[in-house]
Amino acid sequence: IIDSLFSHDLSVSTGTVLFEMTRRVPGAGLVVGLLALSEITKHFALAEAPANSPLLDSEDLPLLASQINWISAAGNYVELHGVEKPVLHRAPISMVERALADHGFVRVHRSVLVSRRAIASVAKGLVTLKCGRTFKIGNRYRSALDQIG
Structure with a gap:
């Protein structure tokens, strides 16, 4: 499957690889989505205030x-x-x-x-x-x- 992704062009973008993986491999879409979601939540978790500090003064x-x-x-x-x-x-x-x-x-x-x-x-x-x-x-x-x- 991986060989077929790259067989036509060596300059394939990451988005194309992810799209082809989600299209061809069952369940890969779920894995890619969960990984993307975890990265997004990590980003927003850093922006939140710590739980022990009051958000209101x-x-x-x-x-x-x-x-x-x-x-x-x-x-x-x-x-x-x-x-x-x-x-x-x-x-x-x-x-x-x-x-x-x-x-x-x-x-x-x-x-x-x-x-x-x-x-x-x-x-x-x-x-x-x-x-x-x-x-x-x-x-x-x-x-x-x-x-x-």
Whole structure:
């Protein structure tokens, strides 16, 4: 098969060889496609940020960390609640959580982050903020609030 590919012309391009291989050898198209796909994904994998670094920084938020009392998830958005009306920002809550962890924010529920400075009390599975707002503490997040209560 290989001899027949090159029998007519010695200056055959790589694309022609690949085309002829995929046409003549069963399954070669799949192999060539997978190899091409692996090269493409390697290229894009280098452009991505490492998994342990936050893709969002606290400076990227529309409010300063000190202006935010609590954050609630709203699909692919978060609502940043401060003293004024809530501000909607497009980012998943997990990304915002990583960005604000160093600013004293703690996850109390799968859809809620609160600022430690805004917490008035923690009791009976509820966290109460100084503004009077209460949130149920998810079982998964109780350990983060044990030292406060």
